[in-house]
Amino acid sequence: MGCQVEAAMPPPAQPHILLVSCPLQGHVNPLLRLGRRLAAKGLLVTFTTFRHAGLRGIHPDGACARGVRFHCLLRERDDADQMTPEDMLRYVLEAGPAALADLVRRQADAGRPVSCVVNTTFVPWALDVARDMGVPCIATLWTQSCAVLSLYHHFYNNSSSNDNTITFPEAPEDAPVALPGLPAMSMDELPLMVRPEFAGNLWSQMLRAQLVDVKEENAPSPLVLVNTFYELERVAIDALPVAVVPLGPLLDDDDGETGNDDDDEGVMTWLDAQPPRSVVYVAFGSLVDIGRDETAAVAEGLAGAGRPFLWVVRDAYLLHPPEPVVAASDDGHNGKIVAWCPQRRVLSHGAVGCFVTHCGWNSVVEALAAGVPVVGYPWWSDQFTNAKFLVEEYGVGVRLPAPVKPDALRACVDMVMDGPEAAALRARAATWKEEAATAIAHGGSSHRSLHDFVDILRTHV
Template identity: 55%
Template structure:
């Protein structure tokens, strides 16, 4: 739904005044409530989807069990871009500064227990304030929000924040649609064939939740999410785009109502970065084009003392300028003298946080050393930046397989944890190796396709618009 032009509304008001009648009140925008689990890697893509929905005329509110350290990029109107933020509270929900929220397992169990009552209360408050909720959009690991939506008679959508390939692996495992090794076979070498995906070996599959205990909390949440996708949610958004994962999307769409809406990356408008408190942009501006090695491992990966030292020495050995995001807890592991030596004066910059998508979009960045979490991978693909992958757990090894062997826009570091020599060789391979130029060309093409997908009329934009049209028309089925 697009806002009417000011001239159209003024003509309507003038006509009403001429007849002595008051103009009809404007129809309220349909209100969508976004519900996220309180992890930064879950918050970011859902907020970005919310901004796109708001940009197409919907009223959007974002909620989560906010805890200290979670950023919602508040710029005066809540989450920014037309998105309001309301903290999930009541129902016994812990306060944001409660230390128990710092323990992921304790936090997740508490939110699952207290969240339903708090969400019902929020939906009631919104209705009383004249903002009745028309639809709930929940991301992964909050399948309880889908149940609450059903209980109060609201349609619900789900946002899957990992790749479509990983979602397909989980779906085919849970519903026994492919032959997965089990028992002793799972401890040996083997491979799994799934429609639309390359053959995946056990080293890529073992880190996934399918090979954890049936009693594992996260696994139970995943099974709940998959059940909601097949039985309760008429829309399943995926943070990908059709041109990137066409075969995986086509294969899984036979089973669940997939809508690619990615990459969920904020566009870089070239404006001033108010969050750049560490001066990253100014530093990057002073570096040659495609020269900088950018290193970041997300908000959850912790690296030990030995690896911190190895990365510092490896970066120094590349002879290239680098920007390294090293969280305070990990930074304390690096001796001050070693950090100074690694930085080599102005050649290196170490910061506790940066606006990653802006850094990746900067012309000075030549490669990205990453754990290959899907948010980071999608941001790098959208920016057309080559990657050095150092995967750790969960979906990161499958993402690495696609980056290296399918998209062919990066290399996998030959050692995990990273060693100085593995880092040096990998950076050299993607920046100056015999395939570096071809990889850069492929990365640029993927970046163009990603931007086209989310641009007006692109494949992902059409998916978002179709959802908006259905909600605006009052429908609950895609």
């Protein structure tokens, strides 16, 4: 679907949805995918975030791509490539609210008044700005699982605080945490932000603001949209003390939002030449850096596994790679190492038999939707909880112990690819693939949720 020309007035009954993303790739991708679905329903959709060189899929200011118009929230800073994710979050927190208010005013002046603001986690102030400016509808796209949402909700709404240390109130630190709709979890299976050592940091403050402080007396709470599907998290969703709208998995067929499809470093051609279910795909996301030593250990483990592998390696390690990475790179027949690849297309390729992943929620959803078994290596944030669910609740993989050791990686890959339980893992993964496809198909649970959300939007024009 195309975009209207900038000067044109929208049709009278057309809602205008402003999407405000935290400037992290794992937030940008699902929000853009949601935007494209809304645009395909005939809604006017604008996307904004802080532009920086590390983000893929962000088009120039005023451009339109697949029905979504792009506007810069904040121009890229000269030192953006030196900013840590927390530095970036702090900068957006300081400068973002005024910039967003200005963008909302400019849209109204251009004859496109905003009827709904949808934010992602870690930019809670976007909903405050929307309320202050009289935007009639507000919503959040929760980019993690409903299980993690439940953990955070109980933590931030029922926790006690002494000396800036926040804990689940009625459980000792060494006792499993058991909440309605969730399995019992040990401390090392919980998201980082609910662990005492992370209480009070900026990420935790933004989560608290999103889940507790973004509310106003006698004002409706924001709608909570989730990139999941009801069949996957039925028990957690039914037990949640807040209503959610599961409308995932949010997927694109061609992954065009994350790069040029014609510039995939020959990945798809290379996969076409590999036997079915033979390739180990390794990717730890856009944020996780496991360090040089563990990167070298992964290289040794992959080189010694005797299987073809596709490995997405951070740019820094491609420019100045550890020796084992150099050796693995030189073996063009056995493996292929790239700085980026179209992950959705890779996971859907018949040559891929295993996904070694950091267990970020987008990767979890994409793996389940593709029916690919996993080796989980959680590193940060909600990934520890996601790894537990992948292994113990969804039954589609194994967890790699930390820190990575070459022999342990080889053993985990062997277990998933052709071990005694490999057939059962593949069968369960195939079942989740069918469930995900059914959810987003016409009449499925997520399809109905999206339709209901669009109906809500149309009432706020």
